[in-house]
Amino acid sequence: MTNTAPRRSGGRAARRAARAAPLSHDVRPIRAGLEGGKYRPLSEHDMHRIHATALDALEQIGLADAPQSGIDAMTAAGAILGDDGRLRFPRALIEDTIANACKKIVLPGRIPENDLHLTGNRVHYGTAGAAVHMVEPDGRNYRESTLQDLHDAARICDQLDNIHFVQRPMVCRDVTDNRELDLNTIYACCAGTTKHVGTSFTDPSYVADALEMLHIIAGGEDKWRERPFVCNSNCFVVPPMKFATESCLVMEECIRGGMPVLLLSAGMAGATAPSTIAGAIVQSMSECLAGLVYVNAIKPGHPALFGTWPFGLDLRTGAMSVGSGEQALLSAGCAQMHKFYGLPGGAAAGASDSKLPDMQAGWEQMCSNVMAGLSGLNMVYEAAGMHASLLGFCHESLILGDDLIGQAMRCVRGIEVDDATLALDQIRDVCVGGPGHYLGTDATLTRMQSDHVYPTLGDRTSPKEWMEMDKPDLITKATTRKNTILSEPSKARFDPVTDQEIRRKFNIHLPL
Template sequence: MTASVSRRSGGRSARRAARAAPLAEALRPIRAGMPGGRYAPLTEADVARIHGAALDALEQIGLADAPPSGVEIMVQAGAELGTDGRLRYPRALVEDMLAKAARDITLCGREPAHDLTLSGNRVHYGTAGAAVHMVDVSGRSYRDSTLQDLHDAARIADRLDNIHFLQRPMVARDMPDNQSLDLNTLYACCAGTTKHVGTSFVEPGTVDQCIALLHEIAGGEDAWRARPFVSNSNCFVVPPMKFATESCQVMEKVIAAGMPVLLLSAGQAGATAPAPIAGAIVQAVAECLAGIVYVNAIAPGHPAIFGTWPFVSDLRTGAMSGGSGEQALLTAGCAQMHHFYGLPGGAAAGIADAKLPDMQAGWEQATSNVMAGLSGLNMIYEAAGMHASILGFCHESLILGDDLIGQALRCVRGIEVTEETCGLEVIRATCLDGPGHYLGSAQTLGLMQTEYVYPALADRTSPKEWEELGRPDLLANATARKEAILAEPSAARFDPALDARIRARFDIRLPA
């Protein structure tokens, strides 16, 4: 009997060890780039109506305030400059440029393991935004965000499996000028993660030095152009239906430098975009189609993400409401339009209006993240860490968001219906000849890791176990994980010789 017990114990230990070992990427229950697209709030007729309205808006209303260089580029391509200074776009021009636009885009990481393939309904979650405050969960307060905060966010994101890319989530408010801001933002992000990085440039004059920094990091201009691991988040329009002159000039420069572009239209429904959800989508689509014309008139097939990014207003106050159900619908509807055009697309989800990582933040972040993933949105920006309608960023919330997005990704994966998963053999063996439950069946044990997702911090213990464990607190555990990550050296830090060369050439303000 002793030998028999020993054999069972050893087998159980072996199974536990096997389950604890990291799974091969192909066996993981969730991962970057899983296909979504099961949720579609718009009918085919709705999509066609929005497309037609967007083309009408471009042809009849057009966009104002393009820089002279942009006017020349787009008029030469076939746009029409009216006496009112607005550029209008014939349908044939838009269709021609859509035919030239990049369909399958790879956003490179500094490490190839983090490359993101943007095609079809492949889903990726990451950060974004321009928060100007940090959320201090211990003091329940807000303070100005700093360069160190940004670098710490990059380091934390680098360690979270369900954060697939790092779009700059906050503004380093301790930088003295625009050049320092753009250069040091780039350095802090790239020194914190080897995942793909997205960033903005305040003005055209800051771009050249930032591109030179990227050449240094990559190992030369050719190496950078072969694998551009940073993209430009470009607010090329100021809704409604106007170009942002300086951002357009930035866009022209980064395209020449070989950098992928996020064409970002961020109107606010009821304020700078029409109040109806459908109308807000129409305007965002029209503005981004103008961006597609602009980009492909400069460089046909240049990697550009269709960034319809409309937000919602609380019409009682006019304040932004990024955590609303209407925001979730807007984002999902935009994803359908991306699929209609066959273009890689991105939009915002996961924003909380809540000021702290509390229950309100949980429902706000979960609703839009799940709907965005189910809609098959390629790039889900602002998915974790963002509070106060994008005014505040929280490191603990970023960590908790990794768990939340894990559950969202499991929803995206859906239900596999096969002969094996529906077969009666296991049910027959359990009910007729077996123990009457499935806890120890080979099927259950085999699917524990490949079918089910387990949160890293969320608590699933019974009340009794919870008491015995000292009543663990979710936020306290998130803070502890943050501190543990930041206590270790950044895995993305640059080689000391490279870092010394960078610091000798550029005004890097982050401590070595």
């Protein structure tokens, strides 16, 4: 007999489809800017000692090699130029600078929904770095990175919910002219994403050209200054305790052009910074406090991120150890010192020493990403895609990193304790005359999306299901998603008139 009864609409397939649909912002269990800060590797006493030692270092040792313009500005603010050419910073000058520095920084995206509000312990994850190679996991190969690779990375980041900003993660080795490299880097990133972008400049004379391009993208200089969606990542120091003369001149031009600045101190513990974690943090704080004086001497209150990026070193071999537990502690300790000063800041976490997106990469990336997030680091740089101790970048690893950061962000969100989450009524209803389990209850179903983070590519099937699906491979799944993203036009691409104007004024290497 044929069953002619009407089939129920919905059912399991409909529920699965509903769960797969993008969640509205108010329902999402994680989002940019969740509050961390519950992990505190330093005691209050420790932080006061680090601060006092940094003040001693600045007052007694100071920094060398500032350009004349910087010397003029900082001495006018109260720094003292010694006969040895080193600028020293009285305690009162440092304390006053901290008190008057910009404490509430907003890094705009090209669209407001991508704005980053850097206050308190709000956490944001993104890319960064200057990798010179692309990792191709299918053939286990390394090759030189290109402008197209950078543009593709920005396009992929634009589609990843847990990547909140895009600082240039690689160098475009196929653009050999430095001016064209800097301009094409901005073009490739901004044409790929509407999220906030970070970049650097090789020469101060290139900044004016870059600003002209950004004015065109923004629709005018006034609109750019209102919403500066690109930040200058500036290595203003050459550790230990020396200003990087050329980078300082770049920084001055960026400040005048209304561009936010990341004050980046990247000493290597055991080589260009003390080998102890506390000593490396002291030097990084000292250098960035000097940078803060510099910025505020040029333009009081200019948005400047405290970019303490001390890196670990394998003292047996001299190799970088960005995936180590020591690196995780360095970044978490720096985050805690940012809060001590009340200053928005960033540090490096989430990079791996592994050459491929393998198990080593997974444990290294998760360890430092979780610790950085729990410590309340405002900007977690190099959080996805970075391999080989910052020498290699991988698109597939970037996509897998989005899943990984999702789990890290769930840890940052923590445990809410209130009448609803304590669930006494649920326990009563299930145990007293109820089904004896919580599967399918209204309370479980209504909170399954808002309380839980589900991986996009991570596999939670049983071994039987996995075999029935022909044993899907995680890297292959990431490659498939990469190809899907890159097969569609970039949502951030410029309108034809804007693009034509940019190409008429600048030598853009990316094809139309």
